[in-house]
Amino acid sequence: MHEERALLGRALDILAGPGDANEHLAAILAMVARVVGAMRAALVVDEPVRRVTVALAAGEAEDAGNPLAMWLDAHAPRSAARRAAAVAAPIGVARARAGARPTGAAGGATADATFFLIPVSAPGGVHMGVELRPGADTEAVTARLPVSTYRHLLVALELASSRATDERERAELRARDTERTRFVSMVAHELRTPLTGLGGYLDLLLEGRVTDPGVEREFLERGRRITEGMAELVGDLLEMSRIEAGSLGLKITQFSLAEACSHVVDGLVPLADAAGLRLVRALPPRLRPATGDGRRVEQIVTNLVANAIKYTARGGLVELEARAGGAVAFVVVRDDGPGIKNGDQARIFEPFVRLAGHERITGTGLGLPIARDLARAMRGDLGATSVPGTGSSFVLVLPGSADQDGSLVAAALATALEAEAFTLEERAVLAARRGPARAAVTPHDRDDGRILRPDVDPADDGSAA
Ligand code: ADP
Numbered sequence: 001m002h003e004e005r006a007l008l009g010r011a012l013d014i015l016a017g018p019g020d021a022n023e024h025l026a027a028i029l030a031m032v033a034r035v036v037g038a039m040r041a042a043l044v045v046d047e048p049v050r051r052v053t054v055a056l057a058a059g060e061a062e063d064a065g066n067p068l069a070m071w072l073d074a075h076a077p078r079s080a081a082r083r084a085a086a087v088a089a090p091i092g093v094a095r096a097r098a099g100a101r102p103t104g105a106a107g108g109a110t111a112d113a114t115f116f117l118i119p120v121s122a123p124g125g126v127h128m129g130v131e132l133r134p135g136a137d138t139e140a141v142t143a144r145l146p147v148s149t150y151r152h153l154l155v156a157l158e159l160a161s162s163r164a165t166d167e168r169e170r171a172e173l174r175a176r177d178t179e180r181t182r183f184v185s186m187v188a189h190e191l192r193t194p195l196t197g198l199g200g201y202l203d204l205l206l207e208g209r210v211t212d213p214g215v216e217r218e219f220l221e222r223g224r225r226i227t228e229g230m231a232e233l234v235g236d237l238l239e240m241s242r243i244e245a246g247s248l249g250l251k252i253t254q255f256s257l258a259e260a261c262s263h264v265v266d267g268l269v270p271l272a273d274a275a276g277l278r279l280v281r282a283l284p285p286r287l288r289p290a291t292g293d294g295r296r297v298e299q300i301v302t303n304l305v306a307n308a309i310k311y312t313a314r315g316g317l318v319e320l321e322a323r324a325g326g327a328v329a330f331v332v333v334r335d336d337g338p339g340i341k342n343g344d345q346a347r348i349f350e351p352f353v354r355l356a357g358h359e360r361i362t363g364t365g366l367g368l369p370i371a372r373d374l375a376r377a378m379r380g381d382l383g384a385t386s387v388p389g390t391g392s393s394f395v396l397v398l399p400g401s402a403d404q405d406g407s408l409v410a411a412a413l414a415t416a417l418e419a420e421a422f423t424l425e426e427r428a429v430l431a432a433r434r435g436p437a438r439a440a441v442t443p444h445d446r447d448d449g450r451i452l453r454p455d456v457d458p459a460d461d462g463s464a465a
Pocket of ligand 1: 307308311312335337338339340348353354355356358362363364365366367368369392
C-alpha cells in the first residue's frame, strides 16, 4: 500500500514538475513500464479523437514503439462510433527529458515481443498497453498493481495527454500564423514590384519626358501588360484562397480524360507554334474515364503544358500523354527543356518560387501550387521529376473511380515518377551519343512580346526618354 501511494505521488510530482506535457506523459509511462517489468508502455485515448502515444527512450528510433502502438490501437476497446469509422489512430511519440531514467526495462529487439492490454480503463476511453519480453508472464503485470492504482495512474496519464493535445494544437496554430504572415509579406512583395514598374512608366509620361509618340505608346502598352500580370496574380491568389476555404464547388464525376487532354492541346497549339515548339499528344483511343472535375483537370493540364511551352527553347518538343494504370489514371506532360535541379523539384510547388533564369518569363509562381492543391482536392496528386539539361516530366494522377483509396494514388505517383526519370535519363544518353545539345533557352530567344515580363527589363528602363 505504501509503495502504491509512493507511485501515485511520483506521478503527481511528474505532472507538477518541469518539462512539457509530452515529457510528463513519457515519464509516467516509463515509470509504469519499469514497475510492471515491461520494455515500454503506450496509452490510447478515445476522446475527443482517438490517439495512441507510445513512450520512447532518448536514443530509440522514432518507429521503435510502432508495433506496440498499432497493437494497442487494434486491441483497446473503441466507442461504437469509432468502431464504425475503423481508421487507424495517429501514433504520437513521447520522449522523456534528456537525463531522465530510461523507458521500462530498457530497449532491445521487439521481435516476438508480448503485448498486453492492462484490463483497467479510465473515462474518455483511456487504456494502457505494455510490451513485454517474449514469453513474459502477463498475469504478473495485472498482479503487480491493484486496479485502483492503475485507474489513478490512467487519470494522471489522461491529464498529461489532454494537456499535450492542447500544447500540440497551440503549436500548430502558431506555425500556421507564422506561415500566413510570411505569405502576406510575399504577396505584398509580388505586388509591389510590378507597381513600382508601372509607377515609373506613369511618372515618365506625366512629367512629359517622353516626346516620341512611338515610345509613349510602347510605355502605355508596357503599363497595360503590367496590369494584366497583376490581374493574373490577384486571380491566382483568389483561387488559392478558394481552395483553402474549400469553396471550389468541385463537380466530381467520371469524365473522359482523352477529351479533356485534347481540348487542352487544341487550345495551346497556337502558343506552341508561336514559340517554335512541337506539341504532340499520345492519347490511347479507348482510354478509360477518370474521376474528378473535368474542367479543373483541364485547368491543371493547361498549366503544365503552358509551363512546358514557356520554359522550353525554340525547336523543342512538348508531349502530353494520358493512360490508365490499374485503378488510377495518369496524365504526363514531358518536355525537353532546361530541366529542374534535384533540389528544386519539390520547391517549385511552393507559392512564389520561380527558378533562377526564369525571372523575365511571365508568371506568378502560383501555377504549380494551385495545380497540386486542385489535384489533391480531387483526391489525386501531382509531382515532377527531371534530368537537368534533358527535360522535365510532370505527372498528374487521378482516381479511376470515386471510391478510390488515397494510398493507391500516392504509390502510383511515386512509381510513375520513377518511370519518367528513367525515360528522361535514357533520352539524356541518346542525346549525348547524337552530339551537342540544343542551346539553352535565353529570354531573347523568346522575345515575341508575349512571354517576356515588361516589369523586369532593366536594360530598357527610361532609355528612350
Ligand atoms: P510560373 O510559371 O507562373 O512562374 P509555376 O508555379 O507554374 O509558376 O512554376 C514555378 C516555377 O517552376 C517556374 O517559375 C519555373 O521556374 C519552374 N518550372 C515550371 N515548369 C517548368 C518546366 N516545364 N521546365 C522548367 N522549369 C519549370
